[in-house]
Amino acid sequence: MISIQGLSFRFGASPRYALRNVNLEIAASEFVVITGPSGCGKSTLALAIGGYLFRQYDGETAGTVTVAGMDVRGVPIYDIAEVVGLVQQNPEDQFCTLTVQDEVAFGLENRCLPPDEIRQRMAWALEVVGASHLVGRALATLSGGEKQKVAIAAVMAARPQVLIFDEPTSNLDPTATAEIFRVISHIRARAGLTVLVIEHKVEVLRQFAPRLVALDGGRVVYDGPMSAGERVSESANRQVSESANQDSEQATHYGTRLTEHAPRNTPHASRATNHGSRTTHPPTPPAVRVDDLHVGYDDVPILHGVSLEVGEGEFVALMGDNGTGKTTFLHSLLGFLKPGRGRIEVLGHDMHRVSTSRLVRQVGFVFQNPDHQLFADGVWQEATLAARNFDTLDEATQARARDLLARCGLGDRQQDHPYRLSYGEKRRLNLVSVLVHDPRLILLDEILIGQDAGNAAMLLDLLCEQVRQGGTVIMVNHHPDVTSRYASRLVFFNDGKIIVDAPTADAFRQLAHLGLQAYLPNDHATRITNHVS
Amino acid sequence: MKPRITYQPGDSLLHRLHPLAKGGWMLFGTLLVFAVHSPWVVLAVLGLVMVAFPLSRSPLGRVRGTRLFATTALLLGALQVLFVHRGPALVRMGPLVVTAGGVEAGIYVAARFLCVVLLSYLFVLTTDPNDLAYGLMRAGLPYRYGFALITALRLVPVFEQEGQIVYRAQLARGVRYDTRSPHRFLTLGRQFFLPLLVSALGKVDSLAVSMEGRCFGKYPTRTFLREVHCTNRDVAAAALLVLGVAALAAVLIVI
Numbered sequence: 001m002i003s004i005q006g007l008s009f010r011f012g013a014s015p016r017y018a019l020r021n022v023n024l025e026i027a028a029s030e031f032v033v034i035t036g037p038s039g040c041g042k043s044t045l046a047l048a049i050g051g052y053l054f055r056q057y058d059g060e061t062a063g064t065v066t067v068a069g070m071d072v073r074g075v076p077i078y079d080i081a082e083v084v085g086l087v088q089q090n091p092e093d094q095f096c097t098l099t100v101q102d103e104v105a106f107g108l109e110n111r112c113l114p115p116d117e118i119r120q121r122m123a124w125a126l127e128v129v130g131a132s133h134l135v136g137r138a139l140a141t142l143s144g145g146e147k148q149k150v151a152i153a154a155v156m157a158a159r160p161q162v163l164i165f166d167e168p169t170s171n172l173d174p175t176a177t178a179e180i181f182r183v184i185s186h187i188r189a190r191a192g193l194t195v196l197v198i199e200h201k202v203e204v205l206r207q208f209a210p211r212l213v214a215l216d217g218g219r220v221v222y223d224g225p226m227s228a229g230e231r232v233s234e235s236a237n238r239q240v241s242e243s244a245n246q247d248s249e250q251a252t253h254y255g256t257r258l259t260e261h262a263p264r265n266t267p268h269a270s271r272a273t274n275h276g277s278r279t280t281h282p283p284t285p286p287a288v289r290v291d292d293l294h295v296g297y298d299d300v301p302i303l304h305g306v307s308l309e310v311g312e313g314e315f316v317a318l319m320g321d322n323g324t325g326k327t328t329f330l331h332s333l334l335g336f337l338k339p340g341r342g343r344i345e346v347l348g349h350d351m352h353r354v355s356t357s358r359l360v361r362q363v364g365f366v367f368q369n370p371d372h373q374l375f376a377d378g379v380w381q382e383a384t385l386a387a388r389n390f391d392t393l394d395e396a397t398q399a400r401a402r403d404l405l406a407r408c409g410l411g412d413r414q415q416d417h418p419y420r421l422s423y424g425e426k427r428r429l430n431l432v433s434v435l436v437h438d439p440r441l442i443l444l445d446e447i448l449i450g451q452d453a454g455n456a457a458m459l460l461d462l463l464c465e466q467v468r469q470g471g472t473v474i475m476v477n478h479h480p481d482v483t484s485r486y487a488s489r490l491v492f493f494n495d496g497k498i499i500v501d502a503p504t505a506d507a508f509r510q511l512a513h514l515g516l517q518a519y520l521p522n523d524h525a526t527r528i529t530n531h532v533s
Numbered sequence: 534m535k536p537r538i539t540y541q542p543g544d545s546l547l548h549r550l551h552p553l554a555k556g557g558w559m560l561f562g563t564l565l566v567f568a569v570h571s572p573w574v575v576l577a578v579l580g581l582v583m584v585a586f587p588l589s590r591s592p593l594g595r596v597r598g599t600r601l602f603a604t605t606a607l608l609l610g611a612l613q614v615l616f617v618h619r620g621p622a623l624v625r626m627g628p629l630v631v632t633a634g635g636v637e638a639g640i641y642v643a644a645r646f647l648c649v650v651l652l653s654y655l656f657v658l659t660t661d662p663n664d665l666a667y668g669l670m671r672a673g674l675p676y677r678y679g680f681a682l683i684t685a686l687r688l689v690p691v692f693e694q695e696g697q698i699v700y701r702a703q704l705a706r707g708v709r710y711d712t713r714s715p716h717r718f719l720t721l722g723r724q725f726f727l728p729l730l731v732s733a734l735g736k737v738d739s740l741a742v743s744m745e746g747r748c749f750g751k752y753p754t755r756t757f758l759r760e761v762h763c764t765n766r767d768v769a770a771a772a773l774l775v776l777g778v779a780a781l782a783a784v785l786i787v788i
Contacts, residue, residue: 052742078751086746093736094743096680098663098687105758107747118758140690158747336701356704365705371731372695373702375724389707419731433706 001162001194002026002049007063008218009044009053018044020218022063026196028161031188033205033226034198036215037452039422042198043089045215046164048072049196051080068161081107085155089167089450091147100126100134100142104154111158125157126150128190129183144322145176149183156187162194163187169201170450173321173478174518181205200452202226203522285348287312287441287472288333293342295325295332302328304496305342310474310489312440315467317483317504318476319519320493326476327368329493330443333474334365347440361390364434364442368449370426371419373433379405379421380414382429387437397436404432408458424455431459435466442466444475448482460486484508484521492519541658545589551767552665553672557774559656561781566648568785572641579644582651591658593651602650610643662686668761676755688736692729699728 007022019041026032034042047053048065051072065072068083088094097103104125108118126132131149139147148168155163165184169177185208188195199205202212205226212226288310295303303325310316318326331337333346335356344351347362364386367373376382383401387393405411408428413421418429427447434442442463448456456479463473464486477483483490483504490507492500500510511519542548547555562582566575586593593599619634663683670679703725710721744750 047742050742050746052745056738056741056745077745078748081746081748084746086742088739088742090739092691093739095687096740096744096747096749097683102663102759106749109755109757110748110751112752112754112756115756115758118756122758139687154747331701334701334705336704357707357709360705360707363705365702367698367702367705369698369732371735372698372728373706374728375703375706375708385708386706389709 001028003066005064010060012058017218022220028194029192030194031210032196032213033202033210034213035202037454038424040215041218042215043166046166046198050084050086051077083160084162085160086164087152087155087168089170091151094151095139098139100137100150103150104157107158121157125153128187129153144172145179148180164196166198175321178518286310287347289345291343294340295328295337296340302496306498312472313470314489315473315487316489316491317487318491324493325496326493327445330445362440364439366430366434366444366447368446370430373430374418379410379416379418382418383433383436390437392437401436404435408432423450431462441472446476448477448479480519480521540661541591543590547589547659551763552660552668554767554770559652561774561777562652563649566645572637575641575644579648585655589659606643606647609646610639613639613642664761667759671761695732
């Protein structure tokens with residue numbers, strides 16, 4: 001179905017090849033998972049198979065890509081689109097209309113199909129992805145998982161033979177992620193398509209026993225089975241290059257490195273109660289004290305009576321489905337959102353009485369999207385921006401900035417523009433730029449989105465170091481394994497309320513009792529299942 | 534926080550009116566208050582618009598910005614009252630003179646301003662923008678332009694939200710906007726808009742892939758699944774509109 005021979009590609013003036021001599025043969029109905037570190041060329045490969053790479057991007061190409069007998073470099077995208085459907089990372093970015101029906105019908109209307117046939121295909125596509133109940137809804141009102149289902153249905157409706165998913169779950173919570181993978185499996189079984197999934201969360205896909213293709217630096221470094229019984233790192237290690245071995249090692253310690261840090265966090269965590277949304281008072285003043293917090297947007301209530309106390313030196317993970325109030329909670333802590341009711345105290349300051357501009361001297365906040373928080377013209381200026389704004393850029397701070405940049409692999413990129421960095425590098429710069437002025441409290445909103453294991457481990461190591469030095473970390477994330485290994489305490493949000501607040505191990509037991517299996521770390525889920533059985 | 538000025542779903546007569554007929558009436562109302570130089574006509578139009586709000590069950594009082602517009606209208610009216618001296622004096626207090634002509638001009642300007650704003654509000658609150666775009670395309674607007682409108686409608690709230698995030702991210706890094714230096718202000722502006730520009734370019738890339746991958750632009754025309762129905766009521770509204778425009782033209786010619 002797909003034949004790639006000696007494909008190399010370099011974007012515009014970039015000195016680096018995004019793809020280097022890639023050779024792949026993918027048969028009809030095959031299920032292939034493509035993985036690798038951020039910036040390794042996975043998405044570029046997807047764009048090449050769909051033909052977009054050669055039509056919409058300037059660059060230097062060598063090699064051939066043939067799909068269903070068509071040389072994609074010599075065929076209009078419209079013709080390739082009859083065979084290949086591409087579901088992109090963020091459904092929001094690929095929607096062309098405002099409602100579910102309009103979106104699914106969009107491609108069919110463009111093909112000038114008669115309305116009756118459009119209705120028929122639309123019903124089929126929505127049924128295959130389990131989204132028939134969404135007919136009549138505006139896209140803006142859907143949850144992340146529902147949006148992704150509609151995006152898949154919109155591509156499926158054209159009945160392609162090849163379906164490519166480019167990190168379809170990177171913005172989704174574990175519940176929605178499990179649902180999307182179930183949908184992908186169902187599509188494959190039902191429609192017999194060739195399915196390519198670009199994904200970091202390969203372990204979750206193991207149950208489908210796919211073929212695994214690992215890329216690194218634009219090269220294929222592993223191409224073989226991902227059998228149900230072995231870990232990815234084990235199967236990949238057999239034939240990968242040295243660089244892939246390093247990634248694999250990083251992937252392994254992604255979930256284990258913090259065991260050495262964890263004991264430091266547990267004394268604080270042990271103060272948390274097992275069943276309520278309050279902790280007992282720690283002996284030192286808490287970093288955060290929230291009491292009966294109510295916050296809403298546009299008359300829509302988001303948080304309903306949230307109470308929480310976080311002691312200094314804690315590493316708290318905030319988890320829960322998308323839209324349950326985690327981000328709203330973080331934004332409230334810095335005064336970005338005014339509470340309708342309730343009281344917030346941050347580092348001993350009553351938020352009614354202190355301005356955000358004063359508080360940010362002691363608080364670092366990393367937002368979700370790295371591009372939304374890069375403001376300076378150079379990496380060094382970016383790293384030291386906050387310190388300069390606070391007039392604290394002395395010799396010691398500069399030395400700290402140099403040290404942090406060097407440790408994050410950005411030491412020799414100080415003169416580069418931040419937008420020239422790779423995604424993972426930007427994320428590391430985001431964190432460095434809030435650590436330079438040494439904040440006592442660090443708030444992080446899903447900083448692991450789109451991160452490979454190596455980058456994630458690097459970021460988490462920096463955070464653990466901050467905690468060891470007495471700092472406090474509150475991190476929204478969707479990775480149970482990360483929470484299990486790195487956080488001392490887990491606070492779980494549901495429908496604007498905290499339903500679990502306990503030390504991580506205890507919290508996972510409570511989540512298991514609540515039936516929230518998607519939120520359990522792999523080893524924990526297995527252990528609980530064994531224990532129950 | 535009050536809701537933004539955006540479409541509020543409903544089932545009133547105005548909600549059900551064809552978007553093009555409704556748009557035509559809105560434009561006619563605006564034209565009328567500018568073309569006819571009579572405060573009474575303007576007040577009559579304003580009265581009709583004010584009645585239309587409760588009839589369409591549109592929550593004017595709950596929408597963001599209404600207080601600002603009301604204050605602006607009062608201010609505009611007050612300026613006319615204070616500075617237009619025409620006709621007999623009604624009040625004399627030292628240098629302050631209020632004339633009948635000034636009061637008339639004040640009412641006229643304030644009511645005209647409110648008419649234009651409230652007519653737009655009424656249209657936005659009762660018209661599904663999607664119906665408007667599809668209505669225009671079914672009426673002959675080339676579909677490329679129609680989807681440009683839909684894309685804009687979809688992306689405006691996204692960019693509004695992103696702008697808010699960028700602003701908050703800057704605040705969190707100690708960026709302060711209370712500067713008087715033009716150079717510094719330009720730098721701040723660049724730092725604010727650059728992330729939005731980068732984000733917009735990324736979205737354009739994704740959207741282009743999505744649209745091309747679904748054959749947008751493959752043919753000069755396309756089919757439409759969505760029906761924007763034109764009922765007898767819409768035809769009647771359009772006919773009345775034509776009559777109204779003709780009457781206005783006749784009055785203007787005679788005058």
